[in-house]
Amino acid sequence: MRKPLYLKFVLGYLLFAVVSFLFIATASARMTYLHCLDKKADELRDMAIRISESCSGFYKGSTDGYDDFFQPLTQLALFSDTRIWFIDPEGTLAYDSAGILTDTTVEDFDPNDTDSPYRTGTFYDTLTEKSVSVSAAITGNFQTYGYVVVHQPLSQISRISDGMLIPIYLTFLVIFAISLIILVIFRYCVAQPLKAITQGAKEYAAGNLKYTVKVDSDDEMGYLADTLNFMAHELNNSEEYQKKFIANVSHDFRSPLTSIKGYLEAMADGVIPPENQEKYLRIVISETERLNKLTQGLLSLNSLDRANLHLDKSDFDINTIIKSTCETFEGICGQKGITFDLTFPDVTTMVCADMGKIQQVLYNLVDNAIKFSPENSSIAIQVSEKNDKVFVSVKDFGVGIPKENLKKIWTRFFKSDESRGKDKRGTGLGLSIVREIIQAHQETIDVISTEGAGTEFIFRLPKAL
Numbered sequence: 001m002r003k004p005l006y007l008k009f010v011l012g013y014l015l016f017a018v019v020s021f022l023f024i025a026t027a028s029a030r031m032t033y034l035h036c037l038d039k040k041a042d043e044l045r046d047m048a049i050r051i052s053e054s055c056s057g058f059y060k061g062s063t064d065g066y067d068d069f070f071q072p073l074t075q076l077a078l079f080s081d082t083r084i085w086f087i088d089p090e091g092t093l094a095y096d097s098a099g100i101l102t103d104t105t106v107e108d109f110d111p112n113d114t115d116s117p118y119r120t121g122t123f124y125d126t127l128t129e130k131s132v133s134v135s136a137a138i139t140g141n142f143q144t145y146g147y148v149v150v151h152q153p154l155s156q157i158s159r160i161s162d163g164m165l166i167p168i169y170l171t172f173l174v175i176f177a178i179s180l181i182i183l184v185i186f187r188y189c190v191a192q193p194l195k196a197i198t199q200g201a202k203e204y205a206a207g208n209l210k211y212t213v214k215v216d217s218d219d220e221m222g223y224l225a226d227t228l229n230f231m232a233h234e235l236n237n238s239e240e241y242q243k244k245f246i247a248n249v250s251h252d253f254r255s256p257l258t259s260i261k262g263y264l265e266a267m268a269d270g271v272i273p274p275e276n277q278e279k280y281l282r283i284v285i286s287e288t289e290r291l292n293k294l295t296q297g298l299l300s301l302n303s304l305d306r307a308n309l310h311l312d313k314s315d316f317d318i319n320t321i322i323k324s325t326c327e328t329f330e331g332i333c334g335q336k337g338i339t340f341d342l343t344f345p346d347v348t349t350m351v352c353a354d355m356g357k358i359q360q361v362l363y364n365l366v367d368n369a370i371k372f373s374p375e376n377s378s379i380a381i382q383v384s385e386k387n388d389k390v391f392v393s394v395k396d397f398g399v400g401i402p403k404e405n406l407k408k409i410w411t412r413f414f415k416s417d418e419s420r421g422k423d424k425r426g427t428g429l430g431l432s433i434v435r436e437i438i439q440a441h442q443e444t445i446d447v448i449s450t451e452g453a454g455t456e457f458i459f460r461l462p463k464a465l
Helices: 005-055 067-080 111-115 154-205 220-269 274-305 318-328 330-336 355-372 417-422 430-440
Strands: 083-087 093-096 119-121 131-140 143-153 313-317 339-343 350-354 378-386 389-396 445-450 454-462
Touching (some): 005 067, 005 143, 005 154, 067 083, 154 220, 220 274, 318 330, 318 339, 318 355, 318 389, 350 454, 355 389, 355 454, 430 454
Antiparallel strands (some): 119 131, 389 454, 445 454
């Protein structure tokens, strides 16, 4: 079973706390004890040296007659919680500040061993309590008359060391408490948002794209949650769009197929007499052309939707393309009495673009303008230049587009009521294809329309260098 991230952090934190405490209680305690021992040994050595220097002028191995000197040493030993000895070179204890072992011989006493900084233990098995012992030689007239040895119980060193560890333990507890607060903050700022985001990812994977990840924060977690919510919203819209797309495709294919099937069955069954069959065959051909146009539009959109769309850019004269496109519509324009009013800034206007796709843009815009233009009207196509851009305008003087429909005209399969009522040739894909092509060129296309006055589409292209 997978453990939650927060639980892993808690376990890791507790393990860290235990290891830290054990380190402080062992390694740190040992280092502190040794530090205190070294420091105390230095203090005791300074004391022993001062005492040996103060008595080197009169001490010759005997303490007789020098009670006035040794009395203050007894007070000093009591005050400093130490024990002061005078030992002659043979190891006989001449003076003991505690007054216990005077005239006692220290067995195996080695004067040469006094060169070490200090020694710990019972000092040649003469003390009842383990102590730290430091010695200094008493010299005079180039002779060594004895040694001053200062002892202090190791229990005193331990108490000092323990006293130094108390602030360390308190500091550890304070850090532990602060880190607990950080851990709680981590839970609310990281662990819980991650849990919510993970739950959201599971919901999205299960197909619930309406699920909302609720993370109210202004940090990276909140940004990630907002990004996931936006992604889910877009995916949901995409799914809804796909459903609507399929429904529209099905509808637009079903209508002409139903008409074709109905007319053909009627002719096959003899319902339509032979003398009227030519009329209905033309209707069938018209519906077939409509299906072909719809199929071509879908294929065009599919190719434009590809992320790796390749544009075969070249320099060409946009004026020539506009003229050839208008010539394509001479037949239908002649039937409706529609004329073209072409305005060019010069004899040639060179642009850099994909000529085939721009020709498709012009074809769709002109076809759209003819469809909404009344009989005996005109369509104005104007080319202008500004800086390094060329602007192309296609304007009709027809019914115009309602204001509420202006943003919808780029939607695939969208048809205004006027389009459905007056002209059944439209597929609702022309303007979508136009926008996709212009955007593929990283340019823009705008529309200006007034109901009853007409519609103008303006797109721009880069000027050829």
